Amino acid sequence: MAVNINDFLSRNAKNMKSSPIRDLLSVVNQPGVISFAGGFPNPETFPISDLRKMIDEVLDEQGRKVLQYGGTDGNHELREEIAKRYRAQGINVTKDNIIITTASQQAIDLTARLFIDPGDAVICGLPSYLGALQAFSACQAMMVGIKKDEELEDTVKTLIERGKKPKFIYAIPDFQNPSGVTMDMDQRKYVVEVARKYDLIIVEDSPYREIRFEGKAQTMLTSLAPERTILLGTFSKTFLPGFRLGWVLAPVEIIAKYNVAKQSADLCSPPFNQAVAAKYMQSGLFEKNLKKTIELYRHKRDLMLECLEKEMPEGVSWTRPSGGLFLFITLPEGYDAKELFHLAIRENVAFVIGEAFYCDGTGKNTLRVNFSFMDDEGITEGVKRLGKAIRELYKKGRK
Amino acid sequence: MAVNINDFLSRNAKNMKSSPIRDLLSVVNQPGVISFAGGFPNPETFPISDLRKMIDEVLDEQGRKVLQYGGTDGNHELREEIAKRYRAQGINVTKDNIIITTASQQAIDLTARLFIDPGDAVICGLPSYLGALQAFSACQAMMVGIKKDEELEDTVKTLIERGKKPKFIYAIPDFQNPSGVTMDMDQRKYVVEVARKYDLIIVEDSPYREIRFEGKAQTMLTSLAPERTILLGTFSKTFLPGFRLGWVLAPVEIIAKYNVAKQSADLCSPPFNQAVAAKYMQSGLFEKNLKKTIELYRHKRDLMLECLEKEMPEGVSWTRPSGGLFLFITLPEGYDAKELFHLAIRENVAFVIGEAFYCDGTGKNTLRVNFSFMDDEGITEGVKRLGKAIRELYKKGRK
Numbered sequence: 028m029a030v031n032i033n034d035f036l037s038r039n040a041k042n043m044k045s046s047p048i049r050d051l052l053s054v055v056n057q058p059g060v061i062s063f064a065g066g067f068p069n070p071e072t073f074p075i076s077d078l079r080k081m082i083d084e085v086l087d088e089q090g091r092k093v094l095q096y097g098g099t100d101g102n103h104e105l106r107e108e109i110a111k112r113y114r115a116q117g118i119n120v121t122k123d124n125i126i127i128t129t130a131s132q133q134a135i136d137l138t139a140r141l142f143i144d145p146g147d148a149v150i151c152g153l154p155s156y157l158g159a160l161q162a163f164s165a166c167q168a169m170m171v172g173i174k175k176d177e178e179l180e181d182t183v184k185t186l187i188e189r190g191k192k193p194k195f196i197y198a199i200p201d202f203q204n205p206s207g208v209t210m211d212m213d214q215r216k217y218v219v220e221v222a223r224k225y226d227l228i229i230v231e232d233s234p235y236r237e238i239r240f241e242g243k244a245q246t247m248l249t250s251l252a253p254e255r256t257i258l259l260g261t262f263s264k265t266f267l268p269g270f271r272l273g274w275v276l277a278p279v280e281i282i283a284k285y286n287v288a289k290q291s292a293d294l295c296s297p298p299f300n301q302a303v304a305a306k307y308m309q310s311g312l313f314e315k316n317l318k319k320t321i322e323l324y325r326h327k328r329d330l331m332l333e334c335l336e337k338e339m340p341e342g343v344s345w346t347r348p349s350g351g352l353f354l355f356i357t358l359p360e361g362y363d364a365k366e367l368f369h370l371a372i373r374e375n376v377a378f379v380i381g382e383a384f385y386c387d388g389t390g391k392n393t394l395r396v397n398f399s400f401m402d403d404e405g406i407t408e409g410v411k412r413l414g415k416a417i418r419e420l421y422k423k424g425r426k
Numbered sequence: 427m428a429v430n431i432n433d434f435l436s437r438n439a440k441n442m443k444s445s446p447i448r449d450l451l452s453v454v455n456q457p458g459v460i461s462f463a464g465g466f467p468n469p470e471t472f473p474i475s476d477l478r479k480m481i482d483e484v485l486d487e488q489g490r491k492v493l494q495y496g497g498t499d500g501n502h503e504l505r506e507e508i509a510k511r512y513r514a515q516g517i518n519v520t521k522d523n524i525i526i527t528t529a530s531q532q533a534i535d536l537t538a539r540l541f542i543d544p545g546d547a548v549i550c551g552l553p554s555y556l557g558a559l560q561a562f563s564a565c566q567a568m569m570v571g572i573k574k575d576e577e578l579e580d581t582v583k584t585l586i587e588r589g590k591k592p593k594f595i596y597a598i599p600d601f602q603n604p605s606g607v608t609m610d611m612d613q614r615k616y617v618v619e620v621a622r623k624y625d626l627i628i629v630e631d632s633p634y635r636e637i638r639f640e641g642k643a644q645t646m647l648t649s650l651a652p653e654r655t656i657l658l659g660t661f662s663k664t665f666l667p668g669f670r671l672g673w674v675l676a677p678v679e680i681i682a683k684y685n686v687a688k689q690s691a692d693l694c695s696p697p698f699n700q701a702v703a704a705k706y707m708q709s710g711l712f713e714k715n716l717k718k719t720i721e722l723y724r725h726k727r728d729l730m731l732e733c734l735e736k737e738m739p740e741g742v743s744w745t746r747p748s749g750g751l752f753l754f755i756t757l758p759e760g761y762d763a764k765e766l767f768h769l770a771i772r773e774n775v776a777f778v779i780g781e782a783f784y785c786d787g788t789g790k791n792t793l794r795v796n797f798s799f800m801d802d803e804g805i806t807e808g809v810k811r812l813g814k815a816i817r818e819l820y821k822k823g824r825k
Contacts, residue, residue, distance in 0.1 A: 029654075032679055032683060035541055035627055036541065036683065037539065037540060037541055037542055037546070038543050039539060040687065043683075043689075045685070045689060046689055067494060067495060068494070073489065079481075082478075082481055083478065086474055086477070090472065091469035092469075093668050094472040094477075094666040094669070095467070095469060095666075095668055096466060096668070129670075132690070132693045133691065133692040136692065140438060140564075141439045143436055144436045144438075147436070158690065158693070165539075195434075255429045263495075267494075268494060269495070269698040270698060271693075271694070271695065271696040278428060284431060284442075286444070287439075287442045288442055288564070290442075290444060291560040291564045292531070292691070293528040293670065293692075294529065294557070295670070296528075296670065297669055299668040299669060299699070300699070
């Protein structure tokens with residue numbers, strides 16, 4: 028006499044899709060499989076012994092406070108430390124511009140809930156971060172993908188004419204997930220210009236910005252248009268993901284809305300974890316560890332590019348990211364990365380099918396590859412296996 | 427040239443209300459104020475030195491794993507430990523019936539998002555837990571309050587006739603927040619009978635059940651109707667709130683829906699915190715500490731009842747909870763707890779205005795008082811001040 032759960036679900040719930048990445052994990056985590064699929068940081072970067080020291084100090088000095096409920100906006104010291112790092116980039120903010128979230132997935136989710144009514148238009152990249160597409164889709168957004176930046180203004184104009192003024196432009200300007208690509212200054216200025224002209228909000232998702240291997244940092248969108256940009260940040264790639272800490276940085280009247288939304292979402296993010304992160308930043312260890320992380324990932328990127336050069340058959344191309352955790356591979360037109368996935372799994376190597384990142388169902392000949400997680404032997408061997416799988420795919424011919 | 431944020435908000439966001447409790451905290455946390463307002467556990471119950479040991483062990487044995495991303499469903503050992511405790515009550519569940527949430531506020535929020543479309547009816551108590559009312563309201567639920575259990579069937583029938591079959595019955599059967607009242611076996615059987623007759627889901631919110639001072643535990647609703655009950659649990663009152671850990675227990679096909687919803691909400695709750703909680707439970711320390719917590723709170727409840735007996739002027743009544751963290755005070759008809767609040771703050775004592783817990787705007791002459799947080803002197807002095815404030819209110823006369 029079980030209930031038929033589908034009779035009870037909300038329309039939003041019917042729109043919620045399980046992540047193809049998370050669903051793949053059971054296949055991908057089989058022993059022997061070299062996985063380039065996840066977006067995992069390398070555990071070598073986790074500062075375990077420093078962390079233990081920080082935890083001891085926090086428990087000694089403020090155990091009773093940090094094991095209690097905390098304010099919804101988050102730990103003041105942590106917010107101040109985060110604000111400081113943005114001020115160092117010339118962004119004029121204080122802790123009052125910041126709310127701590129249960130990592131950046133919650134920041135994305137709260138953004139979706141605050142702004143999206145069913146059918147509302149949201150502009151995103153083609154491709155774009157899957158977790159954001161999921162959260163927007165769970166609020167029944169109409170996702171409008173932009174292949175090339177210069178399409179932005181025309182797309183916005185057309186939407187407005189149809190009475191569908193976009194709720195926001197969702198962008199990942201630095202070392203984008205999944206493509207690894209970074210927007211240059213002209214592109215940034217253009218996005219801001221369009222946003223100002225049509226009075227649009229910009230959501231700048233910025234999880235990878237600090238993992239930069241070379242060159243100078245580009246100006247943030249939030250620097251160019253602080254009045255209309257909502258910046259999403261996270262400690263998952265620069266410190267560790269297991270504490271689940273991220274933030275939103277925005278004008279105070281927007282942060283006030285996030286505060287109310289977060290109250291009913293989970294009251295507050297773990298005060299204990301926040302206090303440890305604050306101490307870690309205050310101690311200077313954060314910067315030191317970040318430098319080591321960047322070096323490690325630069326090395327891994329270099330190694331992977333080298334292996335790709337050696338192992339990829341003709342016709343395959345890939346991006347050369349200057350930071351972040353991912354690169355994006357494109358097969359010749361007519362080949363399907365989904366078919367490749369099955370061949371690759373037989374060779375014991377995994378990746379994410381690029382199609383998952385395209386809200387318009389295109390991108391069938393693309394795949395995302397992570398280079399941060401795997402050890403060096405894994406990268407070398409995995410790319411070799413991937414090359415073999417692609418050659419097998421070639422043999423089967425185009426569809 | 428700031429954006430006008432209200433032009434962009436979703437309808438759900440416009441329905442989000444800030445908690446009057448959280449908003450009061452700035453007044454309430456002034457030095458010198460004795461606050462019975464929060465729902466805070468007593469920090470004396472936080473097992474700081476045991477926690478440090480557990481943390482050390484977790485970092486030693488599984489640091490790289492628990493600082494990484496985790497599965498959305500949560501730590502397997504922790505889910506198994508939770509399942510074990512329900513099995514000890516004769517509830518036939520495994521870890522597969524459980525998903526870990528970012529404390530029970532997230533469990534409530536996910537419930538709201540999974541089931542509530544704008545305008546959907548949800549049945550709750552009069553009074554009922556404010557955080558749940560907030561989360562339901564953020565999904566634009568139509569909250570239908572029940573003053574007395576026996577009204578349930580008629581209310582359900584009327585709603586169904588109007589084409590508004592309730593999405594679920596929200597109940598807090600044990601030591602309810604805010605009233606402190608526990609449903610007896612007849613009441614429980616009746617709720618289950620109605621739910622079965624009309625094919626309704628029951629949401630059993632159970633944060634206080636384990637904080638029982640005396641008597642025998644009542645059978646859980648999930649025991650009586652496992653096929654249609656979604657149970658929400660939390661470590662916030664039995665272990666500590668600062669780790670933000672709770673859970674949902676339900677049939678596996680329902681848990682699957684929570685999994686998808688949680689993926690886009692925050693991917694996973696902190697794996698580090700979960701691993702520490704799992705170890706704490708496995709070690710037997712959880713049970714030991716829970717016993718101490720119960721003793722402490724029983725003492726505080728007794729002390730508060732004693733003080734109320736002594737200090738309350740005639741006409742004031744209150745509940746005598748056999749567990750939990752709260753008791754509920756009722757002023758004579760015609761007196762307003764909101765007016766009392768201002769008088770009380772002048773006397774440096776605070777509580778929560780009961781009206782906040784009534785979805786129908788009634789309950790104006792009620793107040794919620796917490797007895798778990800304050801030290802003994804605070805309870806004695808605070809109740810004295812409260813008595814004084816009520817006598818001042820009496821002098822001002824009924825409205």
